[in-house]
Amino acid sequence: SQQGEEDPQALSIQEGENATMNCSYKTSINNLQWYRQNSGRGLVHLILIRSNEREKHSGRLRVTLDTSKKSSSLLITASRAADTASYFCATGLYTGANSKLTFGKGITLSVRP
Amino acid sequence: DAGITQSPRHKVTETGTPVTLRCHQTENHRYMYWYRQDPGHGLRLIHYSYGVKDTDKGEVSDGYSVSRSKTEDFLLTLESATSSQTSVYFCAISDSSGGKQETQYFGPGTRLLVL
Numbered sequence: 001s002q003q004g005e006e007d008p009q010a011l012s013i014q015e016g017e018n019a020t021m022n023c024s025y026k027t028s029i030n031n032l033q034w035y036r037q038n039s040g041r042g043l044v045h046l047i048l049i050r051s052n053e054r055e056k057h058s059g060r061l062r063v064t065l066d067t068s069k070k071s072s073s074l075l076i077t078a079s080r081a082a083d084t085a086s087y088f089c090a091t092g093l094y095t096g097a098n099s100k101l102t103f104g105k106g107i108t109l110s111v112r113p
Numbered sequence: 114d115a116g117i118t119q120s121p122r123h124k125v126t127e128t129g130t131p132v133t134l135r136c137h138q139t140e141n142h143r144y145m146y147w148y149r150q151d152p153g154h155g156l157r158l159i160h161y162s163y164g165v166k167d168t169d170k171g172e173v174s175d176g177y178s179v180s181r182s183k184t185e186d187f188l189l190t191l192e193s194a195t196s197s198q199t200s201v202y203f204c205a206i207s208d209s210s211g212g213k214q215e216t217q218y219f220g221p222g223t224r225l226l227v228l
Binding site: 031033035040041042043044045048088092098099100101102103104105106 | 117144148153154155156157158161163169171203205215216217218219220221222
């Protein structure tokens, strides 16, 4: 069953603008992660935020997590054409000694030069 | 791609034939995963492994089996391929941090077409 649901499904912005992508989920989580996928490639991990954290930064990325609303947002500031990709949120849940990630369907971001 | 290779990268096969996909890692990570990616569905977990000879089912395991005889290799077998198994298959690995594996690192994917 799909846990994370991203919004919007597609986003087109001009280079230099900020891109905001949202993810909502339904059940309890231990962490939430964002991944990027360039066309024809595997996923690349961007950032992880744990359930007891509210905000994290990594370079031009800012992720927030609101566990009361079961939602997260990923902000990419000063976007570049190279940011064009699909972005996935994934919710992490520890199950005994293991943990699993459940991925959303992804957001397609197009950054116009 | 974090020391992960998948083979083959592309395969065309016929319905009813067995197919084996291989994932090889050089990172000595304990955990390995197989996902499939389909339009409109995102990534879905097929099977995963938490050690040599230790595997478990994921969300969409029907029609698939896996084996892990060495830390570095995780094989995915489609016992009798069907057209519904046409997909892009990704292998991923992770290791423990504080006893819990978190970040996953993905291979380049295998495109499988079942005719």
